[in-house]
Amino acid sequence: MAFDDCPPSVDPAQDAVNQTRLRHAVARDARAMHSDGGSDAAAVEQSPIDQTQAELPRFSKPRLPRGYDHPARLKLANERTVRWLERCKAAHGRPHDQALFGIVQGGASEETRTWSAERVCGIELPGYAIGGVAVGERSDDIARVVRHTAPLLPWEKPRYLMGVGYERDILAAVLAGVDMFDCVLPTRNGRNANAFTPTGQVRLRNARFAEDSGPIQEGCDCAACSPSSHDAAFGDGNEIPNNSRSSRASRPAGNDSPFTRAYIRHLFLAGEMLGPILVSLHNLRYFQRFMSDLRATISTDEWGAFALRWPIASAGMPAGLVPLGPGASGHAA
Numbered sequence: 001m002a003f004d005d006c007p008p009s010v011d012p013a014q015d016a017v018n019q020t021r022l023r024h025a026v027a028r029d030a031r032a033m034h035s036d037g038g039s040d041a042a043a044v045e046q047s048p049i050d051q052t053q054a055e056l057p058r059f060s061k062p063r064l065p066r067g068y069d070h071p072a073r074l075k076l077a078n079e080r081t082v083r084w085l086e087r088c089k090a091a092h093g094r095p096h097d098q099a100l101f102g103i104v105q106g107g108a109s110e111e112t113r114t115w116s117a118e119r120v121c122g123i124e125l126p127g128y129a130i131g132g133v134a135v136g137e138r139s140d141d142i143a144r145v146v147r148h149t150a151p152l153l154p155w156e157k158p159r160y161l162m163g164v165g166y167e168r169d170i171l172a173a174v175l176a177g178v179d180m181f182d183c184v185l186p187t188r189n190g191r192n193a194n195a196f197t198p199t200g201q202v203r204l205r206n207a208r209f210a211e212d213s214g215p216i217q218e219g220c221d222c223a224a225c226s227p228s229s230h231d232a233a234f235g236d237g238n239e240i241p242n243n244s245r246s247s248r249a250s251r252p253a254g255n256d257s258p259f260t261r262a263y264i265r266h267l268f269l270a271g272e273m274l275g276p277i278l279v280s281l282h283n284l285r286y287f288q289r290f291m292s293d294l295r296a297t298i299s300t301d302e303w304g305a306f307a308l309r310w311p312i313a314s315a316g317m318p319a320g321l322v323p324l325g326p327g328a329s330g331h332a333a
Helices: 012-023 043-050 071-091 110-120 139-152 167-176 185-191 261-269 274-300 303-309
Strands: 031-033 038-040 101-104 127-130 159-162 180-182
Touching: 071 101, 071 110, 101 110, 110 139, 127 139, 139 159, 139 167, 167 274, 185 274, 261 274, 274 303
Parallel strands: 101 127, 127 159, 159 180
Antiparallel strands: 031 038
């Protein structure tokens, strides 16, 4: 599947198509090496070896452009995924202390997802993942694919949803029976002054927070909102540069006081590293509490009360937030 010999296209649009095909063309059972544009047939076996320090290595898989759901291309990519997984398992040298997960793919096609789940889950592994659902789709599409795919994975093994995500997406996945998640969202948004709260994100760069003496979130126990509970050694933070435009952009005296929205906004405007650190710490703690509450609610089955505590997550969810039945709402990590 090589396009190097294709003559140059005189049509710019067709040339763009050819370039896209070339970028995503992969020889049989070889992995494209995007760093140098080449490929390496041994890279599949090398993948788990490269991740020897990881507790949860994941095998290499073909990468398709976002929204690429052409049936023939999906079929080829999924067949290659299964072959790669078989080779990765054979090459994996630490099965007793390192969990190698298989990844179910298939784009937005439920038929292809079913095919992938049957093949991937037919290979005995410690756990299984759902991939390819956090690459720009709407929340409704993510939920649809996850609701279809999660019940196809073994109930007795951990189910891992990759790259998710926002509260609503996590809640929908837990209700479908997913146990584990990973996402850069808390720290990526934290670096950009976007703080998560149960009612929605607070964009701390906004001018309306220039005089706001409150914490990011009332009642939050993170190191930014409640530093005394963490013995945070950030200093008093009372002195601010003369070029500050806010009379309230300082943190109140004493380590018992929270870092105010105004002060955190000032840190971002001044380019101070402490700003992204504080909001990232808040976001990480926010999602820790969110997941803890999810685990507790699985035990109590009080989903209505959960919806009241986390309105941003439950907005638009099915009435009553009732789990889907057997195999759903199982563990939640």
